[in-house]
Amino acid sequence: MLVKFKVFDKQLKIVREVKNIDYENSELLFDAYVKEDGSKNIETYRGFDDVIFMMSTGLIDKDGAEIYEGDICYWEKSGFRGIFTVSFGTESLKWIADSNCKFNSLSDYKEYYLKIIGNVYEGSQLYQE
Template sequence: MLVKFKVFDKQLKIVREVKNIDYENSEILFYSDNNAEKKDRCSLDVFRGFDDVIFMMSTGLIDKDGAEIFEGDICYWEKSGFRGIFTVSFGTESLKWIADSNCKFNNLGDYKDYYLKIIGNVYEGSQLYQE
């Protein structure tokens, strides 16, 4: 299984997909903007040390729009007239991805048949992350 990461850059205050991880030098490489897939646009590479970013690991789940759900994402869910919002985190006691809120289910895998939509993350534009 391929493990994918995003990072929150503490300096630029942005979340970006990781292009490369250099474990030997404790550095990561990511694009400075979201135009990395567009061949006609130039995108600057950014190098950061591990201490300068917060890693966000993929859960392997996909939302209704086909976006991959990562640790730290805030998701809206709905099923059979019930709805709610949760934050995705990894439960160190249960060793499972969990929906961190007052929802009925704690195991994120229980939401795979629900309508899920990523509506943000806990880092960008949020008062939840304070340095």
């Protein structure tokens, strides 16, 4: 199983997909875009202490976007709906829907309508340095 990561860059305050991880030098490489249209790609190196790692859960939302740790998801099924934050349960050792949701295990939502609506880092008051 291939483990995929995104990172939240504490300096730029953005979430980006990781291109390369250099464990020997404790740094990683990702692309930071200057413009919203994606032009002016700047390859950026950061130390592990300068980012927050977000690991993929392996689940996909209704638009085909991969769901990562720290994502905020909207769910809906049979007229019921809610919002949860994705996290990893260190006691249960599984991905969990962290809120007052119907289920605790993220895998229980596989058959639900799921949509990523944000994450706990970008544009959020939840992340404070």
